[in-house]
Amino acid sequence: MKVADKHKKIVDAAIRVFAKNGFFNSRISEIAQEAKVADGTIYLYFNNKYDILITIFEEEMGKIIARAKQEIAAHEDPRDQLTRFAYLHLSLVEKNRDLAEVIQVELRQSSKFMKEYRNKKFAEYTNIISDIVYRGQEQGIFKKDISPGIFKRAFFGALDEMSRFWILSPKKKYSVVKAASQISNYYLNGIVTDGS
Amino acid sequence: MKVADKHKKIVDAAIRVFAKNGFFNSRISEIAQEAKVADGTIYLYFNNKYDILITIFEEEMGKIIARAKQEIAAHEDPRDQLTRFAYLHLSLVEKNRDLAEVIQVELRQSSKFMKEYRNKKFAEYTNIISDIVYRGQEQGIFKKDISPGIFKRAFFGALDEMSRFWILSPKKKYSVVKAASQISNYYLNGIVTDGS
Amino acid sequence: MKVADKHKKIVDAAIRVFAKNGFFNSRISEIAQEAKVADGTIYLYFNNKYDILITIFEEEMGKIIARAKQEIAAHEDPRDQLTRFAYLHLSLVEKNRDLAEVIQVELRQSSKFMKEYRNKKFAEYTNIISDIVYRGQEQGIFKKDISPGIFKRAFFGALDEMSRFWILSPKKKYSVVKAASQISNYYLNGIVTDGS
């Protein structure tokens, strides 16, 4: 088996285990079992338990960011871009529940994760939103008095809270499409200039 | 010292300690030290470590909810109510950083907190938002096609994400007033009926 | 309430609690509750938890020994005395289950009880048996080659094991009378001289 495969097996197992138990309630031995490797093998690929968490975040967020940027690039209009972003975010959450839960849960383990570890990936992701706003403002489509820094947090927060609801609810109440369109619309109506 | 005082001392100490270290990285002995009581004393007031967390949440959320409802009741117009809610939420976060961090961090420790423990207090808080929306729709002020269930999550999420930003940032970048008004406005513009 | 009453209340409560849980699994607070006194009150009457156990043993064994000696004195023939002793022992066990259990269980907590604490009361009790044997040997009724030291242990052990069986069994299988007479007979037939 190639090295990359074992690394991936462990990461995938960790995502499932962390999602099920949370980081602190997860055991290295359970991850090992889930990945079908020995406990000690994990330490050939990761420095420690926390390193697995960081790796999950770095690698998976990297993929998501790439995917999001690519998606955004396929659209011209900042309004479409925002709508697409919302839809993509919620779709990914729906399709990758475990990963979404890990990122959500651990992203909020503020102490270690958000404070000590400078969260560049996370900023990069939300900056996709503020970049759309900047461009929209330049194009005169979005109001100038919108603060992109506040907007990105509000918009991301809205999507994120919706995600949490789905992650925690046994059965989904709203469709991704409906949620994404509603949320985009709240914001779009609120920020577009009168003339647009 | 009255019993109530010691309970409060422990809760207050726990809020500080949990905020600093996170729940899992906090030690009962540290809470005891911070509260200036013996380790064992904590167990006269709480069943276990987790019970302290639950109690913090129940008690403090209870106060916040009461406060929020009172504040909302002082206004007639649903638009004002939403704006007030946003301002109040962010103000409370600013004034009670430690508590806000505990609620945010641990509220998201999904496993135990959000799944096992049926989170009525949290729902009660966000339902204040959806209630405002319902009333606004009845009065013809808010669009009928707004889903209050989605809206409350989006609106709360926006405020919550803003809060997290403040909690985690060493220095605050935006004023409470500005953030609250921007966020309220995004949404208000997005949901009011054309005639309003 | 007189001092003696409170002492007795605590001892009686301790007998019940120790019988139910065993010494090590019994809590001072449970004894206090059972005795309807405050935890601290117990320490006005006893030095520590272990002291309660010792006291139970000393006081209750004292009563039992007095009772047994009186009973034995009422009979002349060593054979009757042995039979009476057996019957009395088993009757007492039957009538004072809790006490019997405490004495049995804790009497066997060898370490502290039998080693450190010189168990005079216990010796005094079993010496009633060997004294009967001595007298029987002097009177030519019991064989000279019987070792009273071994006999007292064997005879007591037989009764004691029978007691344990009753203490541990939910329902009693053999009557006291039958057990006492059978056990006495095994021994009597074995130790009386041919001429008797």
Place this chain on the structure above:
Amino acid sequence: MKVADKHKKIVDAAIRVFAKNGFFNSRISEIAQEAKVADGTIYLYFNNKYDILITIFEEEMGKIIARAKQEIAAHEDPRDQLTRFAYLHLSLVEKNRDLAEVIQVELRQSSKFMKEYRNKKFAEYTNIISDIVYRGQEQGIFKKDISPGIFKRAFFGALDEMSRFWILSPKKKYSVVKAASQISNYYLNGIVTDGS
């Protein structure tokens, strides 16, 4: 080191430590030290402290029972069998003081051991005695009116009490041979039919 070896090392250490301190006053760390393993290693072989005790009992009683049955089978006459049983029991106690003390002390920790844990091994051991009696009665060697259920307890109790005496006494007063023969004789004379 083979797994079996470490299991045995821990059991042997526990026997020594339990014998010295009693179960409740023994510390896992002391057993670990005595066995020359880490504290945690014990939990690779046993579920908890109590499990060690159960294991000691199960394993060692298993050996003793096998040994006793084998010994008994080597004799035809029920009288010889009883005598051999008594001698074997007392010999084993003499040769395995620590084990004997653990079994005696803890066997009597009635609560957990005798009540909750259905004590099959112990019954199996004493049933060797009643089986001898049955056979003796069938062969017309023992009186028909002897209750094997009472007899086995009386006989075992006599041996057991003798054992306790030795366990607790610093120096042994009676020889095994003498004690075994005296005890056997008390009983044999008491239960054999007149014709035998």
Place this chain on the structure above:
DNA sequence: GATGAATGAGTCTTCATTCAT
């Protein structure tokens, strides 16, 4: 590289005992 048995530091919790009221 892979294993998994072994390690031992670390912590929650219990509960006998004290002592201010």
Place this chain on the structure above:
DNA sequence: GATGAATGAAGACTCATTCAT
């Protein structure tokens, strides 16, 4: 004398990490 809230020492048990094989 009586109370019971407070104490804090003590210990069973867990589990991330190591390392000999």
